[in-house]
Amino acid sequence: MCSPGVASSVRPLCGPLCAGGVARMPIARSSGRRGNALSLRMGDDGTDVFSTLKESLKRSSIFLIGMDGSGKEALALGLAKKLEYKFLDTNAILGQLLDSEVSAETFAKVGEEEFMAAERAVLDEVQAYLDSVISTGSCAPLQAENWAKFRTGLVAYVKVTAGSLDATGLQAPLASEAAAVLDVDATSRLGLILAQRKGRYEEADVVFDPAAYPTEEERVKGLAQAFLDLILENPPPKPKLAEAHVQALSRIFEVPEPGEEELLADQMPATSDQVPREQIQSLNKMLKDSLDDESEK
Numbered sequence: 001m002c003s004p005g006v007a008s009s010v011r012p013l014c015g016p017l018c019a020g021g022v023a024r025m026p027i028a029r030s031s032g033r034r035g036n037a038l039s040l041r042m043g044d045d046g047t048d049v050f051s052t053l054k055e056s057l058k059r060s061s062i063f064l065i066g067m068d069g070s071g072k073e074a075l076a077l078g079l080a081k082k083l084e085y086k087f088l089d090t091n092a093i094l095g096q097l098l099d100s101e102v103s104a105e106t107f108a109k110v111g112e113e114e115f116m117a118a119e120r121a122v123l124d125e126v127q128a129y130l131d132s133v134i135s136t137g138s139c140a141p142l143q144a145e146n147w148a149k150f151r152t153g154l155v156a157y158v159k160v161t162a163g164s165l166d167a168t169g170l171q172a173p174l175a176s177e178a179a180a181v182l183d184v185d186a187t188s189r190l191g192l193i194l195a196q197r198k199g200r201y202e203e204a205d206v207v208f209d210p211a212a213y214p215t216e217e218e219r220v221k222g223l224a225q226a227f228l229d230l231i232l233e234n235p236p237p238k239p240k241l242a243e244a245h246v247q248a249l250s251r252i253f254e255v256p257e258p259g260e261e262e263l264l265a266d267q268m269p270a271t272s273d274q275v276p277r278e279q280i281q282s283l284n285k286m287l288k289d290s291l292d293d294e295s296e297k
Helices: 036-041 049-057 072-083 090-098 104-110 112-126 146-150 186-201 216-233 245-253 277-296
Strands: 008-010 062-065 086-089 132-135 154-158 206-208
Touching: 049 072, 049 216, 062 072, 072 086, 072 132, 072 216, 086 090, 090 104, 090 112, 090 132, 104 112, 112 146, 154 216, 206 216
Parallel strands: 062 132, 062 154, 086 132, 154 206
Antiparallel strands: 008 206
């Protein structure tokens, strides 16, 4: 159960199989009542929510998804500080890799195919890190193969309305979405893009509404609480898991991982053969430099 004031939806962690493109159980809406397990594990003032969450995560990473301009980066950074985790922003890393800030102009210049390939390469690298809170780009969840990477940790969709989006990042439609957004004003265009992406975004473990909280500090605490509720309210997964999500869940729930023969080869994290080797090497160096900078602060 969600504690009072937590504006989020959580889904059972696993259906018959936990894999991109494989049926998952529907979202379970929070009831607003405090569960007994939660009452036992944190104080009434919520001061212990971050340490309890960190202990429960057992080093698993957290991914935030949703539209650019939704405040994912600030939430991810705030939560990373509270958990004493690394903070990684895939848009910032992708911008360095492409030598241009992520925007509609960059997307048009680079081209959709190359942009999406570079984004997959970035996710190939960052998904390998433990103890991280990772803010991802708006297009990343639209590629089915990226969900295997997200499932190496836990995932929250930062859900906002089109009118509340900041004018940052990539807010342009993909080629497959373009026909639905012709000849409309900017806000209507974003609303149509959001409507088309809603199904993908809501595959996340947690659907989080930051508008329910008046301050950034409360939003960060609310997000932490939503993840803690997710962990406390879901029993250990018993079915065979068909993707890398098993690694994160096995750490959290302390259950044995299935043998390799139980993992479906087509559900494992995608490779980035389409991306030039020098780009991967450049990305590795940027990630290392970024983490070195964080450790010196």
